[in-house]
Amino acid sequence: MLKITIAQLNYTVGDIDGNVSKMITAAQQAAIDGAELVVFSELSLTGYYPGDLLDEPDFLAQAERGLEALQRASRQLPGLHWIVGAPLARSGPGKALENALVVLKAGEIVLRYAKQLLPTYNIFDERRHFEPGPDVARVLRIGSAQVGLMICEDGWNDEGQDYLVNPFARLADAAPDLVVSINASPSNIGKREQRHQIFAAASRRHGLPLLYVNQVGGQDQTVFDGASFAVEPTGRVTFEARRFAEDVTTLQLDEGRFLARDGGLLPDVDTAGLSTMAFYRAQIVLGLRDYARRCGFQRAVVGSSGGIDSALTLALAVEALGAENVAAITMPSVYSSAGSVDDSVVLCRNLGITLDTHPIAETVAALSQQFEASFGRPLQGLPLENLQARVRGTVLMEYSNSFGHLLLTTGNKSEISVGYCTLYGDTNGGLGLIGDLYKTEVFALSRHLNEAAGRELIPQAIIDKEPSAELAPGQRDTDSLPPYPVLDEILKLLIEGRRLSTAEWEEATAFVARLRADPAGDALVQRVRGMIARNEYKRRQAPPIIRVRSRAFGTGRQMPIAAKFV
Structure with a gap:
């Protein structure tokens, strides 16, 4: 049996001292709950995503001091392992940093793992600052359990469609008793269900229980919804933390099953989640x-x-x-x-x-x-x-x-x-x-x-x-624009395309196909396409917007201004 505390916290980018304080408080609660392991999210030390703060020497020095503060705090709780996300320096050719996690125990770093798959799409640009970690599995014995570790994107490629490397399969070969994935997974409509689908399928495929720990909170235009969860080897999601709120919860893992802190059964997870609105x-x-x-x-x-x-x-x-x-x-x-x-x-x-x-x-x-x-x-x-x-x-x-x-x-x-x-x-x-x-x-x-x-x-x-x-x-x-029910279907297809949900994609595709079957409708679609292209300069100067859909303006859609492509 292993007792694990999920620390789903709202970090502030750059507030190293504040983030450290949050983590120490959560670790103290984990110790009170009798946990042997407390898990924090990806880049919990700095907050996600620091961007070009990572190029600032003073920022990295503060991060180092923050990690040292966590090590000192861990000495006061010697029976507890801490999984902490942090940018770490590396040597050799390539970028000078890794997006990494460390496991602390009684003041010492007992394990270090670097994220292998660095997303560089949509709102992500991790390859700008980090070098991918080596293609190796990292497993650590904690109590009676062998715990395998991964970071966010590492777990999204188990079907091998997006990267040549599959860290999940490599980790499964090491035969851990539990997989812990630390994440900074931004929220958009349908993202919770997508996470459940991908990680439940991987857990079922490899016969492994998995704990997915996410962060929560708004950072510029990006919002993290928390919703950390646990999956059993059957592929059933058996626990979900609160959405859009901090949550520190202790679970038991007993022979591949997740239980409440006191050993009781966990309440059923609502598969439907929230309505769109x-x-x-x-x-x-x-x-x-x-x-x-x-x-x-x-x-x-x-x-x-x-x-x-x-x-x-x-x-x-x-x-x-x-x-x-x-x-x-x-x-x-x-x-x-x-x-x-x-x-x-x-x-x-x-x-x-x-x-x-x-x-x-x-x-x-x-x-x-x-x-x-x-x-x-x-x-x-x-x-x-x-x-x-x-x-x-x-x-x-x-x-x-x-x-x-x-x-x-x-x-x-x-x-x-x-x-x-x-x-x-x-x-x-x-x-x-x-x-x-x-x-x-x-x-x-x-x-x-x-x-x-x-x-x-x-x-x-x-x-x-x-x-x-x-x-x-x-x-x-309507003096200048088509009716919004018409315009919106055209825009969905032109701006988001296959990033739409299956239902929205099919609806928008069919709607626009009917429009384009008529010369006037086809001309309207081309006119809207041109309007989108011509007004990129306005969007570049507009304030940030809160992202709720799969492809939002801003960092999620980077288009040139001085271009001719319609």
């Missing part, structure tokens, strides 16, 4: 909460247009930060409808937040007049529309600077994809909450929030309203 909500709320906290913000401000995007952004911000920490500003122009202002009033009353009013009509008129006086040409059409958006963006930034609020931008993925936004206007901000949600998903999530609350957080009038930027008389989004 419940997942989006949890991911965005945690992402904002951690982003604000790590960047030193307690409060946020949002421009309230009376539209669905700003309404959803405000509702999510209130859930993450509390109503007392969220401010809304309505900035009516000569084209703003009375209904939009009224809808903002009702929305903010429903959410329990203050709504301030800052009219922009006089400012826009003065700038327009000065433009014509200076350049001999009246400001009209698209430049005048963009001026209104930029004045609003300036007002919001003035508020942020004056009162210390984090400005949240409100663009959704559909608009960002085709450039239906104004640089230095509605793209201003420090973080975008809904930038990885298509417009149809914005509506769906808004309805979900109301259903979950049992009342109208977001007024039905806003949900039912036809989308409009209200920058020109009678303007509607």
Whole structure:
């Protein structure tokens, strides 16, 4: 029998002292629970992912001191093994660092293992800083059990499709009693189920129980959902830690079966997990909460247009930060409808937040007049529309600077994809909450929030309203764009492609195929493709967005700006 503590913690990148403190507290709890092994996640010492901080000598020196502090702490708990993820120096040709784990025992490093498979795709770029470890299995006897070790990506290639090396098969050849995988596995829709599928299949194939320990928390645009789990040799997931929260839990491993700390049976794991909208909500709320906290913000401000995007952004911000920490500003122009202002009033009353009013009509008129006086040409059409958006963006930034609020931008993925936004206007901000949600998903999530609350957080009038930027008389989004149910299916196929779930892929593929069977529909698809390509420069300058889907703008989709490919 082996008692193991899973330490699923929320680390801050670069906060070595804070991360060390968290780990020591969890290890102390493990000792109280009678555990022989406590397991932390990938790069737990530094947080994942440090990026080019790894090129900073002072950062690496701090990491070394942090590891020494953990070694000293482990002397105080001599009966406990600690599995810690850390960047470690290496010698020889290649990169100077390894993404590694060490096993500490009574002040000593008793085992070291370097990650063999370094992901360099989507949001990952580990090969930039690390050299792959050697093709060897590392196994350590802890108590009565032989424990085999791997790091994250090492376990994702058991079917041999993505790399020439299969660390899982190599480890299975060493015949451990248990496989422990430490991870920093980012969350997106469907990722939990994918993890269960891949690691359950590997456990069943090799007849090995497996413990998968993940980190939790938001880091820039990436969110880690935790959801650490245990799989028995039958391939059944028998334990799952909390999602979107820290969790320190001690389990027993007895003859290949996972049991509760006291030896009792574990509760069944819900295979269904969260609904899509419940997942989006949890991911965005945690992402904002951690982003604000790590960047030193307690409060946020949002421009309230009376539209669905700003309404959803405000509702999510209130859930993450509390109503007392969220401010809304309505900035009516000569084209703003009375209904939009009224809808903002009702929305903010429903959410329990203050709504301030800052009219922009006089400012826009003065700038327009000065433009014509200076350049001999009246400001009209698209430049005048963009001026209104930029004045609003300036007002919001003035508020942020004056009162210390984090400005949240409100663009959704559909608009960002085709450039239906104004640089230095509605793209201003420090973080975008809904930038990885298509417009149809914005509506769906808004309805979900109301259903979950049992009342109208977001007024039905806003949900039912036809989308409009209200920058020109009678303007509607459909003046410039196809209807969002059409646009979104095209965008899913062009932006995410085979990264979509099977159901979404089949639906989008069939929808676009029907469109392209007609010349007008084919022309529409090509037009959308061109709009995506032409607006890369806007996305490059936009704030980070919280990632919820398999391929988000930012590090997950790296496209050149000055290119010709449509």
